[in-house]
Amino acid sequence: MLTLHGFPYSNYHNIVKHALLHKGIPFEEHIVYPQTPEMLAVNPMGKAPSMTTESGTKLSESSVLVDYLEDAYPEKPLYPADADARAQVRQLMKISELYIELPARRLLPTLLAKVPVEDKVLNEIRSVLTHGINSLNTLATFSPYLTGSELTAADIYLRYVMSVAQQVATNVLQWDLTTEIPGLKDWSDLMADTDIAKKVDADREANAKEFMAYVAGLGKK
Incomplete structure (x- = not known):
């Protein structure tokens, strides 16, 4: 099973998470913060998001991850054929x-x-x-x-x-x-009114307190 490493307050993490949910790909979400030993173990840049594929390959950068998902799981495509x-x-x-x-x-x-x-x-x-x-x-x-x-x-x-x-x-x-x-307002309302977007947004809100504690801890180092 794929593992998505990152944290739900991150917008880049949520880009990949939304793509995974849209495509219906089973995955585990490993909540981990930037520059921690756990994140550095899967991404030498220490950034979120990162991904471990089913074969164990470690990948990073949100656009790379979205492209990988499209290549490896072409069902429910997120890119046109042309x-x-x-x-x-x-x-x-x-x-x-x-x-x-x-x-x-x-x-x-x-x-x-x-x-x-x-x-x-x-x-x-x-x-x-x-x-x-x-x-x-x-x-x-x-x-x-x-x-x-x-x-x-x-x-x-x-x-x-x-x-x-x-x-x-x-x-x-x-x-x-x-x-x-x-057109942005109507488009934003359309994008928000899906079960996937509502789940991603709810997870982001639930992670807010923990993420802010992480940020506050950086200031004390």
């Missing part, structure tokens, strides 16, 4: 990660621990987010999913990317991203 369409899905995934999630992530210390940040950095992050949002508006159809009538890996990616980006933008940048992306 090569061009598959590339479009991966393009949206990469834009979501590099130009929406990663710039927003830079402000997580400010959000979680009230670490001050210079206006110059805020403006830089806002600029990168703007480019990402403009790209998303150009490439995504929201009809009702990002690339059309079928849910793909891009939808799963964006759902958990936006969970961080919206929280940071609202609380640190005082910026409601839903007003910048036409």
Whole structure:
């Protein structure tokens, strides 16, 4: 059986978890935090998520894990069969990660621990987010999913990317991203209204206290 190593408060962990649940793949969830001996044993970078396959291979990086699941378990595909369409899905995934999630992530210390940040950095992050949002508006159809009538890996990616980006933008940048992306609100409601999303969200909430204790412990080292 596959083992998913990570923690339910992590949006990247939840991307892979959602894909596993969508495909109906049996797996064990090993809750472990970054840079701990347990995580380093399965991923030399010490990051979540990581995965141990049924054959014992250890893998990391969420996009690699989602691609592996698609290759190893092609039932209930998360990518289109057409090569061009598959590339479009991966393009949206990469834009979501590099130009929406990663710039927003830079402000997580400010959000979680009230670490001050210079206006110059805020403006830089806002600029990168703007480019990402403009790209998303150009490439995504929201009809009702990002690339059309079928849910793909891009939808799963964006759902958990936006969970961080919206929280940071609202609380640190005082910026409601839903007003910048036409169709995002209806799409978000659609994505949230599934048994899989509700389970992932409930597990995330249940893990919040333990994760915050882990973060607090880092500050004492």
